[in-house]
Amino acid sequence: MKILLISSEPVDYTIAWANGLAPHAEVIAILPRQRYDHLREWIDPRVTLMLIDWPRTRSLLNIAFLWQLTRRVRDVQPDVIHLLSNTTVWLNAAVPFWGDIPVVTTVHDVALHPGDRETARLPAWSSRLMARQSSHLVVHGAGLKSAAEQVFRKSEGHVHVFQHPGIARYAQLATRLGLSRISAPDAFVVLLFGRIFAYKGLSTLLRAEACLGDRIPNLRIVIAGRGDNPDDYRHLMGDRARYDIRHGFIEDAVAAQLFTDADLVVLPYDEASQSGVLHLATTFGKPILATDVGELRATIEPNGLGRIVPPGRPDLLAEAMAELAADPDTRARLAANARAWSDGANAPTTIGQSATALYRQLAVPSHVTPPN
Template identity: 65%
Template sequence: MRVTLISSEPVDYTIAFANGLAPHASVQAILPVSRYDRLRQWFDHRVQLHLVDWPRTRSPLNPFFLAGLTRRIGRTCPDVVHLLSNTTLWLNAAAPFWPWPLVTTVHDVTVHPGDRDTARLPSWASGMMARQSDHLVVHGEQLRQAAATQFRKDPHRVHVLPHPAIDRYARLAARLGLSRNAPTGQFTVLLFGRIYAYKGLQTLLRAERLLRDKLPGLRIVIAGRGDDPWSLASEMGDTSRYDIRRGFVEDHAVAQLFTDADLVVLPYDEASQSGVLHLAGSFAKPVVVTDVGELAATVNPVGMGIVVPPKDPAALADALLRLARDPDLRLAMGARAHDWSVGPNSPCTIGAHAMTIYNDSVIPSAQPWPKGGIA
């Protein structure tokens, strides 16, 4: 089977998904050269990369880009075209004219509060792409029904495909020979990714304040783009415990952050799924997550961490303290997380699941051109 992937972001998901599909199909990936040229080395050699100039949303070149993109897709002779996100506005104008079965991955059915990156795209644009796709992929059962309702899709055309493990940073850490770089007696908790309102930063800061006298070696690292954690300094118990790194984090720094962490915390107020969770597993790190979206449904069956209620600083503090005081439990949870990331959640395993969806649902339901257009 020939599968053509199209994506601008999320970058790490795109790499993991393409690599996972490569052992099972002939994979062509059409991607923006500006985002992926420096990342060529992380793609499986079987993925045939087509790196193209990708205009900005407001560029007048977009109509010409879409015409060229359509010709390029045609030259790959795909059995399936899979958009790895529904967040590129201009693709809506081309998709109705594509004669190939179209699958689109929807990472977030609704925009999370405070997520300024996603909110830049009008909601009608992401919804239109989802509605005019033949099939949708989401990352959990809860999201399946929500997507079917939100986008007015037959539930049989909405498929659950877990987010694959993100392993390239762990591979980079091994390549660089990184080791843990932290003083004895320090307990490092990492919050990584886009730091926006829904990520539960306030809950984490209040939990730290509750732990002020109970966990003297606590160090909290907050790294990524988004809101300024220092604007909430009044919520902190001891500001000297915080290592805050705002902005884009280079790959080698990501690898070192996860190597140094004793655990990874996802204290989200709201979520669907999280790539950070799938990155932590590849580093054999236990997690503490809140029971939102698909997080609990992912963590509990694996036994890779502790699940607490959202917006509950006391429960979060108790979970952090429990793991800080029990290194054997952390080691066991981390080992289970790693086994999961190289087994049931490995990119290759997820790629095999994707092939089942293509073969059993997408290809049999393909309609002759022209397609039905927007539902």
């Protein structure tokens, strides 16, 4: 079974998905050289990498890029092509030239998140067209499946639910570097990590901190990632001295240290589909405190990963933070559940085995590799 993955981003998802497939199928990945060349060590050596120059969206070099890409597709002759995102504009023009090879596309977000300036730069028609002209779609939750069927006009059986696989490379890096906690032993460290845009609930977290007063001694809130600058919301904070703000791109080793230090990872989102941060945090065995948006409840509660509160309720977020800070036994139980889930049901190889079974169902008979 030969699977061709094509992706520019999300980078961590792409690596986890490719690594998960590697034990179960022959995997070839066509990826942007500038994004993945320095990450080769984190990609399973069983994956055949084809790193190519990937032009910017507005570049006319995309015409030559599509010709090169289509030539490689014809050379590889895969049984299935899986596009790991529907947000690459120019790939829409290439799909019709790939013949009868089934095309699967992962749709991470059926609708644009409020305030997501990065994704909003892409024309909305492009992501819709990619999804509609793909044979099948992958989404990361039952609610997203229903929405995708409607938005992208897919009939029953053409949208498939797979859990977002665990993102393990940061935990592996922490082990390789021998990282240990550097925060004060008596501090209670709450981490908000990732792209900090309006829908991520930054204001809810800041208001929750202000609600807490002195209920959590030695509280430290770490906010790390690119996007909106938390200091622009200083007026919402109760005590600015409690905050450690890392605004901008976070290097891998720094991210690994931040998750090593965290006692609790918070996802106070106002709106979401799923969260890659959740699937990173669980590989560190960190308990999660999240709001009831998108697929977060359906992921967290059945697997015992953390607590859920309503969105936009800083008072209830503060109450849950205080309860977890005062209950190390509960945090330890949630942490153990998180680690077991990330090593088992949510491990990339587990997801990859299920994905390979789907690919075998979808493959055109003339493309299926005969058994040995």
